[in-house]
Amino acid sequence: MTRAGYVTLLGQANAGKSTLMNAMLGQALSIVTARPQTTWRRVTGLLSRGGAQFIFLDTPGLLEPRDLLQRSLLAQALEALREADVLVVVLDPVERGRPELRERIREAVQKSAAPVVLVLNKMDAATEEAMEREEAWARDVLKARVHRVSALTGEGVAELLDTLEALLPQGPFLYPADDVATDPVRFFVAERVRETVMERYRDEIPYSVFAQVEEYREDGRKTYIQVTLYVERASQKGILIGNKGEAIRALGREAREKIEHFLGEEVYLDLWVKVLPGWRRKKAHLRRLGFSVPEDDVTP
Ligand SMILES: Nc1nc2c(ncn2[C@@H]2O[C@H](COP(=O)(O)OP(=O)(O)OP(=O)(O)O)[C@@H](O)[C@H]2O)c(=O)[nH]1
Ligand SMILES: [Mg+2]
Known part of the structure; x- marks a missing residue:
């Protein structure tokens, strides 16, 4: 029996969603820059290994929209949230972000029927104190399981993939096993x-x-x-x-x-x-x- 499903990556801008998707794919598919709001569209990345197919949806960072483009970005992120079989919330312990965004994340997690995995990214750069603060928030507010990773160095990514694989719904592959992307x-x-x-x-x-x-x-x-x-x-x-x-x-x-x-x-x-x-x-x-x-x- 195979497993296949949509794994949506959600989080504030600059948290490392695109870097993490690329690390899981083993390929630089989504663009990454040091600036917030790099991703402007949802990007689908496919990973098939053994009997499992992950359909990752990288999304624009959650934000409080100030113009029409930003409203489109937010709408795309929320649409990808609705499609999730598994929701991965990526947090940046180094730059915690504004409280409104935390509230958006909390709302998104509460609305989602999908199982939630919380990723504390940038473990190579964050202090232990910051990691523990985020872990406590995840446990108390989101009630989600937590993984510490560094999307940059790859630390913790293999373990995260194992967790995600176990949460994928059972079913046939939705794309050919050697496809990596769906966009042209x-x-x-x-x-x-x-x-x-x-x-x-x-x-x-x-x-x-x-x-x-x-x-x-x-x-x-x-x-x-x-x-x-x-x-x-x-x-x-x-x-x-x-x-x-x-x-x-x-x-x-x-x-x-x-x-x-x-x-x-x-x-x-x-x-x-x-x-x-x-x-x-x-x-x-x-x-x-x-x-x-x-x-x-x-x-x-
Ligand atoms: N030190 C460190 N930096 C990281 C890590 N992951 C990502 N970054 C850096 O964080 C910055 C933002 O990474 P992105 O992957 O573009 O972040 P994003 O969440 O996709 O951002 P948006 O597309 O703007 O929402 C880049 O400079 C990355 O190199 C990590 O694990 N450790
Ligand atoms: Mg991005």
Whole structure:
């Protein structure tokens, strides 16, 4: 008898959800940066080992939304919560986060019918005192079982997987055993460009740029990939391009190396920048960029 099911990773921004999913998959699928709010969509990662198939759902960090994009992020995280067969709540003992977010986590756990596993991440960096404080909160408030891990070093990840496997529902595999992802390669390519932007720029730029693959041609010697970076304002376009295009060339080189590493082949990366005024706040723009906007949202 095999087991298969959805394992949703939920938690505040920067807790290490994407790093943890990648560690469990043994592959850098979701992008990771030192900045909060790196993940902007739910990312599915598949792990099949022996008689078990884990369908991990990496989600945007829980937040108190301040614009339409953030409302879309929160809605996606909550939707993934509803699909969970097993819920993994990832906590960051180093940066505890605002009390409202703890409240959101508590609500999510209470609403979920799925078994809950609480992960205290960053055990390589957190003090024993901080770990114990979080463990007490988990025990008293969430009444969940607790695992200490470091998604960064891999410590505790194997034991966590064993716990999760035992909680998966019995049933047939839902995807072919050697699949790792359900999203198209184009998505992961665009994400690598966005990851590079988030790492190289500061202030508002990391949060104002969305990357989308517009063309992907495999007919030449090298795969040709055209990615458009959508920005909110003309001034941001100038910053991205830089003096005589120097900045965007450097960005392109770094992003291309990441893409080549991910795909295992050489590519030609062509970056364009377009202004989509105030896209984070406009329903039509967000839809065009592939974000789902909550139906009940009345903002134009
Ligand atoms: N020291 C340490 N750092 C970690 C660990 N796990 C993740 N990080 C770091 O924490 C930061 C955020 O990691 P992410 O995986 O992007 O966090 P996330 O929860 O997916 O964040 P959002 O997508 O913004 O919600 C990165 O700088 C990671 O390298 C860990 O176990 N130990
Ligand atoms: Mg993430």
